[in-house]
Each structure stands twice: as structure tokens, then as C-alpha cells.
Amino acid sequence: MKRILMFMSLCALFLQTSCESKKEEKEEETKFLITSPLEKDTLITKEYVSQIRAISHIELRALERGYLQKIYVDEGQFIRKGQLMFQIMPMLYQAEQQKAQAEANFAEIEFKNTKSLADSNVVSKNELALAKAKLDKAKAELGLATTHLGFTEIRAPFDGIMDHFQVRLGSLVDEGDLLTTLSDNSEMWVYFNVPEAEYLDYKADEAKGSMLNVNLRMANQKMFDYPGVVKTIEADFNNETGNIAFRATFPNPKKLLRHGETGNILVTVPLKNALLIPQKATFEVLEKKYVYVVDKDNVIRSREIKLAAELPHIFVVESGLKKDDKILLEGLRQVHENEKIHSTFVKPDSVISHLSLYAE
DSSP, X not given: OHHHHXXXXXXXXXXXXXXHHHHHHHHHTOEEEEEOOEXXXXXXXXXXXXXXXXXXXXXXXXXXXXXXXXXXOOTTOEEOTTOXXXXXXXXXXXXXXXXXXXXXXXXXXXXXXXXXHHHTTSSOHHHHHHHHHHHHHHHHHHHHHHHHHHTTEEEOSSSEEEOOOSSOTTOEEOTTOEEEEEEEEEEXXXXXEEEHHHHHHHHHHHHTTOXXXXXXXXXTSOBXXXXXXXXXXXXXXXXXXXXXXXXXXEEOTTOOOOTXXXXXXXXXXXXXXXXXXXXXXXXXXXXEEEEEEEOTTSBEEEEEEEEEEEETTEEEXXXXXXXXXXXXXXXXXXXXXXXXXXXXXXXXXXXXXXXXXXXX
């Protein structure tokens, strides 16, 4: 009986050993897919948070003190240049103008009489000069009174869209009080901040005679219909952020964009001989990107890479890899550092072609 039990134990041990051997052999035969970076000319899109401003956005303020007598426009209304918007009670200024007009008329009559006498040598030339000075003074005071009267009418200095009222009909306004704001939205200025390194790249392209064309993604994630052009760059960098502000000009024929909106500027940049790898071939440790590089002995080692850009399913590698390096494509969680693996090489153009790559 003991012999039978011993025989059965040996058989079980043999079977277990055989199974484990086959399992290890099967594991050893597992082959992982590897590939290389694809070197290719492509286009990348850089995105910047932006602020949208009207090319003219001004405050309309009262130039004279008085009661707001009439409002001829409404909030949000499109206003034409020269259109009357507000009327401040003009009675006092009308009276002052009439008084100045009367004094000017009197001074003119006095001057004409004095000139007639001077021509007949009845009065001296000095008296004629004094009469002329009085007339000039009266005309100046009339012009000043007319100007003050004109200040009671607030007219639009340009075509634009009016904002909400800061005062109401009948309000007593002082000189300098804010009435409303007016925005010229025929064109829009869109401001966005660019890092120093990218600024230098853009200036290099500008030196070659090419303008920086940009597109705008609005807050609803839809693209604005009309492209813009960067025409202005501010003079100084922000020392705290290392950025400099660009200003792109966009046509706005449909008046869709309004002053104060936000959006994202999209800049398409061509890259020559860019190294492209699938995103799934990377992993992250402490916010750093790594790949497993397979050496000539099929031993894998992790290597940090730096990215130049991100495309759908694709990373553009800035540094850390060469085009002849071989990297692990799949099974990153099944391997360990310095482990020797069996691999099958897949051509990089075949790998990339099965991904959603938007490049030329």
C-alpha cells in the first residue's frame, strides 16, 4: 500500500512538474510586438487660451451737468456714427448761447460803425483795433457757449453696439458720469500669450515673409468661420510667466463675436522629420513620459522621453528617442525592467496607418 501511495505521489509530482515546465515554456514563447518611431513631416496644432476684444470699445460720459432729458437708443442696439443717443437738459446752455450771440451781434455793429469812422479819419486806428478786439472776444464767447450747448447732445463717435445703461431717464448727471459703453465689432482683436521659445520660432517664420494665420475655437467648441492673422506682438515679456502677448485680428461680418468673450486660438505649425510614436506605447511616472526600449539582446529598459506635441493617438517626440530605436508597442504591464523578451517587429508606417493620424 505504501508503494502504491509513493508511486501515485511520484506521478502527481511528475505531472505538476510537467505542467509547470509547459507553462514556463509557453510563457517563454510569448512574443511581444515592437516597433520604431516613424520619421515623417507632419502638422501639429498648438492651442492658446485667448481673450476677445472689440477693435474700439469706449465709455460714453456726460460732458456737462444736468438732467438726462431724453434717451434715443436702447441697450444692445446697433448705432450709426453721428446718431443722437442722449440729450441732457439744454435750457441753461441755450440761454447762455443766446446771450453770447446777442453780444457778438452788438460787437459786430460797433465794429462796423468804428470802421466807417476810421475810414473817414474821424477816429484813430487804435479805436478801430479796440473795436475789432471786442468783436473777436464776443465771437469766441459765442463759440464757447455753442460748444457747451453741443455737449448736451451725446452722439455716437463710430458705428457700434451699445451696452446697458448706467443711468436712467430723468437722472441728474454730473460732468464725467458714465452713461454707457460702445463697441465697434466690425473686426475683433484676440489676445493670447505665447512662451518665449515659441515666440522665437514664429519670428523666424515671419522673417521668411510668412504671416502667422490662426483660427479661433469659440466657447461652444465650434470653430469661428473666418481665419485671423497675427499683426501685432507686444513689446515686453511678462517676467513672471515668461510669455508675451500676441494680437490676432479677425473679421466679424456677422457680428457673432462680442467684446469680452473667451475662446482658444489654434495655430497650425509644420514639423519637418518629426518622430511619431503611438500613445499606447508610453507610460507615465510622476507626470513624466516613458517608453520601453528594446536593445539588440531583446532586453527592455525604460527611457524618459520629452514630447513636442500631441495628436489623436500619436505623440510627437522632441527628445529621448532616435528613429532606429525599437520600442515595446503592447503589453507594457506584462513586463519588467531589464527583462529579456521574445519580440516581433512591426514596421512603424504600418502601426501609424492603423491609428487616426491627421498629418500630411
